[in-house]
Amino acid sequence: MPTLFGKIWDRHVVTAREDGNVLLYIDRHLVHEVTSPQAFEGLRAAGRPVRRPGTMLAVPDHNVPTTRDRVEWIDDRESREQIEALRGNALGAGIALFDIADPRQGIVHIVGPEAGLVQPGITVVCGDSHTGTLGAFGTIAFGIGTSEVEHVLATQALWQKKPRQMRITVNGALRSLVTPKDVILAVIAKIGASGGTGYAIEFAGETIRRMSMEGRMTVCNMTIEAGARFGLIAPDGTTFAYLKGRPLSPPPSLWDAAVGYWKGLASDPDAAWDREETLEAGNLEPHVTWGTSPQDALPVGGAVPDPAKAADRSERERIRRALDYMGLAAGTPLTDIPVDKVFIGSCTNARIEDLRAAAEVAKGRKVAANVTALVVPGSGQVKRKAEEEGLDRVFVEAGFQWRLPGCSMCLGMNPDRLNPGERCASTSNRNFEGRQGPGGRTHLMSPPMAAAAAVAGRIADVREVAR
Amino acid sequence: MMEKFGSLDTVGVPLDRGNVDTDAIIPARYLKTVKRTGLGVGLFFAWRYDAEGKELPGFPLNRPEYRGGKVLVAWENFGCGSSREHAVWALMDFGFRAVIAPSFSDIFHNNCLKNGILPVTLPAAEVRSLLDALSAVPGSRVEVDLAGQTVRGPRGDLHPFRIDPFAKTCLLEGLDEIALTLASAGEIDRYERERGKVTPWLFRDLAG
Numbered sequence: 001m002p003t004l005f006g007k008i009w010d011r012h013v014v015t016a017r018e019d020g021n022v023l024l025y026i027d028r029h030l031v032h033e034v035t036s037p038q039a040f041e042g043l044r045a046a047g048r049p050v051r052r053p054g055t056m057l058a059v060p061d062h063n064v065p066t067t068r069d070r071v072e073w074i075d076d077r078e079s080r081e082q083i084e085a086l087r088g089n090a091l092g093a094g095i096a097l098f099d100i101a102d103p104r105q106g107i108v109h110i111v112g113p114e115a116g117l118v119q120p121g122i123t124v125v126c127g128d129s130h131t132g133t134l135g136a137f138g139t140i141a142f143g144i145g146t147s148e149v150e151h152v153l154a155t156q157a158l159w160q161k162k163p164r165q166m167r168i169t170v171n172g173a174l175r176s177l178v179t180p181k182d183v184i185l186a187v188i189a190k191i192g193a194s195g196g197t198g199y200a201i202e203f204a205g206e207t208i209r210r211m212s213m214e215g216r217m218t219v220c221n222m223t224i225e226a227g228a229r230f231g232l233i234a235p236d237g238t239t240f241a242y243l244k245g246r247p248l249s250p251p252p253s254l255w256d257a258a259v260g261y262w263k264g265l266a267s268d269p270d271a272a273w274d275r276e277e278t279l280e281a282g283n284l285e286p287h288v289t290w291g292t293s294p295q296d297a298l299p300v301g302g303a304v305p306d307p308a309k310a311a312d313r314s315e316r317e318r319i320r321r322a323l324d325y326m327g328l329a330a331g332t333p334l335t336d337i338p339v340d341k342v343f344i345g346s347c348t349n350a351r352i353e354d355l356r357a358a359a360e361v362a363k364g365r366k367v368a369a370n371v372t373a374l375v376v377p378g379s380g381q382v383k384r385k386a387e388e389e390g391l392d393r394v395f396v397e398a399g400f401q402w403r404l405p406g407c408s409m410c411l412g413m414n415p416d417r418l419n420p421g422e423r424c425a426s427t428s429n430r431n432f433e434g435r436q437g438p439g440g441r442t443h444l445m446s447p448p449m450a451a452a453a454a455v456a457g458r459i460a461d462v463r464e465v466a467r
Numbered sequence: 468m469m470e471k472f473g474s475l476d477t478v479g480v481p482l483d484r485g486n487v488d489t490d491a492i493i494p495a496r497y498l499k500t501v502k503r504t505g506l507g508v509g510l511f512f513a514w515r516y517d518a519e520g521k522e523l524p525g526f527p528l529n530r531p532e533y534r535g536g537k538v539l540v541a542w543e544n545f546g547c548g549s550s551r552e553h554a555v556w557a558l559m560d561f562g563f564r565a566v567i568a569p570s571f572s573d574i575f576h577n578n579c580l581k582n583g584i585l586p587v588t589l590p591a592a593e594v595r596s597l598l599d600a601l602s603a604v605p606g607s608r609v610e611v612d613l614a615g616q617t618v619r620g621p622r623g624d625l626h627p628f629r630i631d632p633f634a635k636t637c638l639l640e641g642l643d644e645i646a647l648t649l650a651s652a653g654e655i656d657r658y659e660r661e662r663g664k665v666t667p668w669l670f671r672d673l674a675g
Contacts, residue, residue, distance in 0.1 A: 011665075014658045015651055019632050023651060025658055027669050035551065037501035048645070051655075054672030063499065078499035085501050096674040117673060121666070129550040129574060143574055145552035146503075147581035147644075155648045157655055161631070163573075193486050194544035194570055227547065229573050250668035258668050293486050314542065318485055411549075413495045420518065432490045432548060434513050 003165045003267040004234050005200045008140045012123050014157055024140075024160045026152050027122040029056045031095070032108045033063055033086040034413070035127030039150035040089040050093040051156045057117060058090040059098040061107045062413045066376050066403035071101045079414065106379025106405040109133040109347040113217065114381050116246025120235035120262040125152055130347050130429065132223045135232035136216035137239055138265050140200075142229040163230060164198055164274040167267070169205040172282025177462050179357065180215035181349060181427070181446035183207065184222040185287035185297040187279055193295040196228030199275065202267060203233050207281045213242040214353040221348045222429050225294035234266040288334050288459055289431045289444040291322035296431070298334065300449065300461045306330035325433050326441050327421070334459050337443070341424040342373035342454040343436070344400075344447055346410040349427035350378030352385050354447040358427075359391040361451035361466050367399030368457030374416065375400045376408040400454065412437045425453035469583040471641035472613055475564055478536030479609035479621065480527050481601040487541055488548035489575060493557040506553055507560030528561075532605035540567045540597050540609070546575025555582045565611050567618060569594045580634045583641065585613060587628050596624065613638060 002010065014023040036058075043050065050056075063079035064070055074080040083100060090097040098104045098111055105111070109130055112118050120138035125131060127149040134141035148158055168191075170183055188195075201223050208216065216233050223231025240259055243249045250258035285299035298305075304323065307330065310316035323330065328337065344350070344358050355377060367373045375395045377383035383405055386392055392402045409416040410428040418424055418440025427450050428435075431442035443459060452462035497509035514526050522529045539558070545568040546554060555578045558566070564584060569591040571579075579586040589597075600621045601607050607621030613635065618626040637644060663670045 011662075015654045017633065021631070021633060023648065023654070025655070025662070034498050038503050038552075041501070046645070048649075054674055057673055062495075076499070082499055082501060094674055119669070122669060127550060129548065143550040145550055145555075145574060145578035145581065147552060148577065151645050151648065154645045155652070155655060156659075157648065159633075159644070159648070193547060194572070197544065197570060197573060224548075227544065227572060248671075248673060251671075254668045258666075261666060314485055317483075321484075411490075411495050413498060430488075430490070430548060432488045434494055435490050438494065438513060439518070 001268050001270045001272055003271045003273070004138060004202055004265055005140060005165060005230065005232060007265060008121055008123070009162055012140070021159045021161050023157045024123060025157050026125050027055060028117055028124040029152050030108050030112050030124065030126035030131070031056060031058045031086070031149065032128060033060045033082040035146050036089065036149055037082060037085045038146050039153055042150045043153055048154045050095070050153050053094040055156065056095045057098065057112060057115065058086055058095050059105055059108050059111055060086050060100055062407045062411065064100055064406040065415050066406050066408050068404065070404065103380040103384070106382065107347045107350065107407055109221065110351060110378035110382065113137065113213070114246070114379055116243055116249035119243060119249065119258070120239060121265050125158070129224045130221055132229060132231045133217050133221040133347055135220040135230055136213060138232060138235035138262070140230060140232070143224065163200045165272070166196065166199040166201045166275040166277065167273045168201055168203050169276070169278045170203065170207040170281050171205045171278065172207055172280050173210070174207060174281055174284060177448050177466065178284050178286055179446040179448065180211055180218040182284055182287045183279070183281055184219045185289070185294070185444065186284060188222060188226045188294050189297040190279065191226050191277060193225065193293045194227040196223060196226040199228045200230035200232065201228045203231060208233055209236065212353060213238060214351040217351065218348055222294065225429055235262050286446060286449050286462055288449065290326065290328065290334060291319065292325055292431055292433050294429065294431060294444060296322065297444070300334055300459065302334055304328045304330055304332045304334065335461060336458065338423065338458045339371060339425045339443070339453050340422040341418060342371055342450050343409040343424055343426040343428060344374065344450050345376030345378065345408045346428035347378065348429045349447050350376060350382065352382050354427065355382065355386050355391050358447035358451040359394045361448045361455070361462060362398040362400060363394050365398055365455045367454045370457050371454050373400045373454040374403055374409060376403040377405050379405050409436055411435060425450045425459060469581065469641055472564065472583050472585055472638040474613060475537055475611040476608060477538055478533055478606055479538045479540055479597065479601045480533045480536040481598045482527055482539055482541040483598050483602070485542035486544045486547055489546055489551050489554040490548055492546065492554040493551065498551055498553050503556045505560060506557035510557040510561045530605060535562065537562055537564045538567060538609045538611060539563050540594065540601060542594070543569045543591070545571050547572040550574045552578045555579050555584055559584055567594060567597065580638065581644070583638060585611065585638060587611065587618060589618065589626050589628055593626050596620065
């Protein structure tokens with residue numbers, strides 16, 4: 001009767017304490033340049049070695065510029081130093097590194113799966129809240145802080161308490177131009193930004209089963225936006241087909257044994273859930289956020305909400321603050337909101353399928369005169385594949401900029417950011433105040449919806465733009 | 468190694484906002500440091516300062532009555548979003564040693580405990596009464612007793628709270644958790660040997 005999460009958890013318990021905390025073994029550890037330098041420094045100060053460097057992959061992504069000159073020089077001294085620190089720490093400890101000029105470099109949550117190092121049934125951590133992305137493979141994957149990064153470096157394990165178990169079942173075939181991004185935005189709107197706090201969420205149902213690995217990663221990526229550190233999906237034929245032949249996947253001699261092990265990874269039919277939710281996705285509309293929390297998502301046909309109609313004082317005040325920050329008036333139709341920038345990228349939506357879906361909308365159309373639009377592939381491999389398919393030419397001919405891989409305009413740590421007051425249609429994951437740059441205003445949406453916004457110069461229903 | 472947590476008798480600072488995310492606590496541009504110290508300057512930067520860098524007088528942290536307060540009282544889902552431990556380092560560097568809220572994000576909560584900041588979860592109604600009391604009389608004091616697991620509000624109101632017993636011990640004694648875990652190194656070795664037989668494909672060197 002255990003859940004999938006429970007089965008993986010039980011197989012990773014090194015030892016348990018009476019208070020319910022267990023020492024959980026960590027199979028894979030991904031590191032990037034922002035949350036790891038203090039952890040390596042802590043090890044050095046205590047004279048401790050990295051216990052199993054062979055389980056790790058390091059890649060710079062948050063700070064890297066997305067322009068071609070980045071390999072020769074990075075203007076920002078602090079960014080340069082963080083990237084250099086990562087290089088030094090990785091090489092010093094014997095950790096695999098996809099450095100800035102490596103064709104495999106990209107966003108950590110995108111390059112890990114591409115390399116084949118994320119496999120069903122394992123535990124994976126990274127000093128990054130979007131690590132839950134990797135739960136799409138049927139893994140326990142979660143974001144940790146820098147102190148915990150240091151703990152994993154030193155011990156290959158973490159003290160954890162088992163989270164409560166939630167299942168979200170999504171049923172129905174998605175309509176044309178409705179995407180996994182719309183599914184997860186609708187889920188977050190339904191359960192709220194803290195609805196998943198304390199939980200691991202397993203996504204199930206026919207809608208999820210039909211999704212590619214790319215789509216499943218988009219869903220699990222934003223589980224943290226509902227408060228849950230863990231999102232996961234049971235592995236199946238789609239998962240195994242994705243993994244076959246990747247560089248760090250099980251070698252041919254062990255492949256059948258691995259698949260046999262993976263096939264046993266599913267929640268039992270009578271598994272005990274602490275909470276269950278369902279979403280009927282057959283009539284789902286493309287979603288857009290209007291506020292400063294990812295829970296503020298509405299179907300694109302909707303209008304900016306009225307704080308006066310909020311349920312209580314806290315919510316009224318929250319909506320009022322959000323509208324003030326966003327520069328929006330209650331009752332404004334979402335499709336009347338003009339945008340200055342469009343960002344297609346991030347660990348949420350910078351995989352090949354995302355770029356194909358956006359290019360489909362961009363093809364033969366032009367970016368509106370008032371809009372600056374960026375397409376930032378999630379990795380060197382995504383970029384190469386897109387270029388083989390001619391997607392880069394589609395984007396450039398439509399007036400989009402075609403960039404090098406990195407976190408880019410998701411988070412305001414590199415040169416790609418919003419200026420104060422600028423409004424962005426973004427495929428990223430967070431619409432927090434200042435997230436894309438101080439004073440910037442973010443509207444989250446899917447890649448085809450972002451491409452439609454670029455063409456229309458405002459938030460638009462992609463189904464009308466692409467008609 | 469984290470600082471020991473003693474008891475606190477200090478000014479309580481009200482921050483009556485929900486879903487305070489870690490981007491708001493410390494903006495990304497402050498994350499480019501390779502150190503844990505000096506992050507207090509960036510704490511709540513966009514809420515403390517205007518576009519010219521002048522203090523916004525209405526923001527609680529800028530009001531003279533609240534200066535030096537070591538306990539922050541906030542609303543639901545405090546510390547949501549990014550896992551950046553810099554948010555805790557910034558609170559710590561600014562002088563905060565405890566945060567009281569109806570709920571915290573899981574990662575932020577963990578990060579607090581690793582650094583000697585006490586996250587106190589209280590029922591929403593009790594946090595509401597604390598927020599109201601601290602706002603009504605700015606500069607009012609709050610007492611936090613970790614050993615006894617209570618918060619005493621400015622009106623003498625007593626609020627018991629729960630905390631994981633091991634986390635409590637670590638806070639009170641300032642324990643080095645890595646050293647404690649390394650004492651179990653033999654068990655980790657044994658686990659690896661056993662697991663290597665079941666899933667040998669996970670025991671190849673990724674750097675090889």
